[in-house]
Amino acid sequence: MAKAKTKSSPKLLAKQPKSSKSEPSKRKSSRPKSSRSWTPAEVREAFERFRKANPEPKGELEHLNPFTLLVAVVLSAQATDAGVNKATRALFEVADTPQKMLALGEAKLRDYIRTIGLYRNKAKNVIALSEKLIAEFGGEVPRTRAEIESLPGAGRKTANVVLNMAFGEHTMAVDTHVFRVGNRTALAPGNTPLEVELGLEKVVPPEFMRHAHHWLILHGRYTCLARKPRCEVCLINDLCRWPEKTV
Numbered sequence: 737m738a739k740a741k742t743k744s745s746p747k748l749l750a751k752q753p754k755s756s757k758s759e760p761s762k763r764k765s766s767r768p769k770s771s772r773s774w775t776p777a778e779v780r781e782a783f784e785r786f787r788k789a790n791p792e793p794k795g796e797l798e799h800l801n802p803f804t805l806l807v808a809v810v811l812s813a814q815a816t817d818a819g820v821n822k823a824t825r826a827l828f829e830v831a832d833t834p835q836k837m838l839a840l841g842e843a844k845l846r847d848y849i850r851t852i853g854l855y856r857n858k859a860k861n862v863i864a865l866s867e868k869l870i871a872e873f874g875g876e877v878p879r880t881r882a883e884i885e886s887l888p889g890a891g892r893k894t895a896n897v898v899l900n901m902a903f904g905e906h907t908m909a910v911d912t913h914v915f916r917v918g919n920r921t922a923l924a925p926g927n928t929p930l931e932v933e934l935g936l937e938k939v940v941p942p943e944f945m946r947h948a949h950h951w952l953i954l955h956g957r958y959t960c961l962a963r964k965p966r967c968e969v970c971l972i973n974d975l976c977r978w979p980e981k982t983v
């Protein structure tokens with residue numbers, strides 16, 4: 737799959753928070769203590785609005801094929817997509833397959849990604865996962881969750897992103913933005929990313945699942961901001977259950 741850098745709608749790109757993203761593991765949420773659950777009609781209405789505003793939402797991690805997507809996601813833990821893209825643009829020019837990554841070697845790989853947090857450990861993982869892809873999967877990114885999660889540096893979120901973006905599966909990757917939106921809105925409250933993931937899978941109608949993860953990430957990244965949500969321009973402000981919303 738050839739994929740160049742993708743863009744979100746201008747409106748969504750209007751404000752970009754500087755905070756890095758992270759796996760929101762076991763963090764207490766900002767969900768309303770008790771709120772009325774969304775009706776199926778309300779959930780459908782919300783996703784119809786997201787779809788109308790941005791029919792083909794894209795992820796913002798630059799990649800060229802499933803392998804470079806996998807590497808980009810592994811590098812993105814505790815880092816911003818923009819920071820990862822800055823490093824991987826040059827890296828993927830010389831190493832867009834596991835074989836080329838091994839030929840590059842760990843020391844040179846470190847030089848390409850040293851602006852990314854935890855780069856030493858991430859370089860180790862990228863070399864180890866490249867070796868494993870060649871040894872066990874014919875040099876290809878595997879297509880099952882269990883196989884992807886067996887790769888060094890790859891967890892459930894990585895598997896969800898790769899399965900969704902590279903292979904079109906209806907997975908729901910929960911990063912810090914999706915976690916916050918799921919809880920604040922009360923669309924899918926949960927104390928862990930897994931609870932929010934399973935909650936969203938339960939309530940989001942199948943026809944929206946292909947893109948739901950991107951709509952929610954972009955909504956959290958550019959509208960439902962962590963510190964100061966932009967409720968006044970929020971597409972779903974009438975549906976949101978957050979008691980502190982400003983509209």
Ligand code: SF4
Nearest residue numbers: 960965967970973976
């Ligand atoms: S109304 Fe405010 S808190 Fe609710 S989803 Fe929109 S931006 Fe977030």
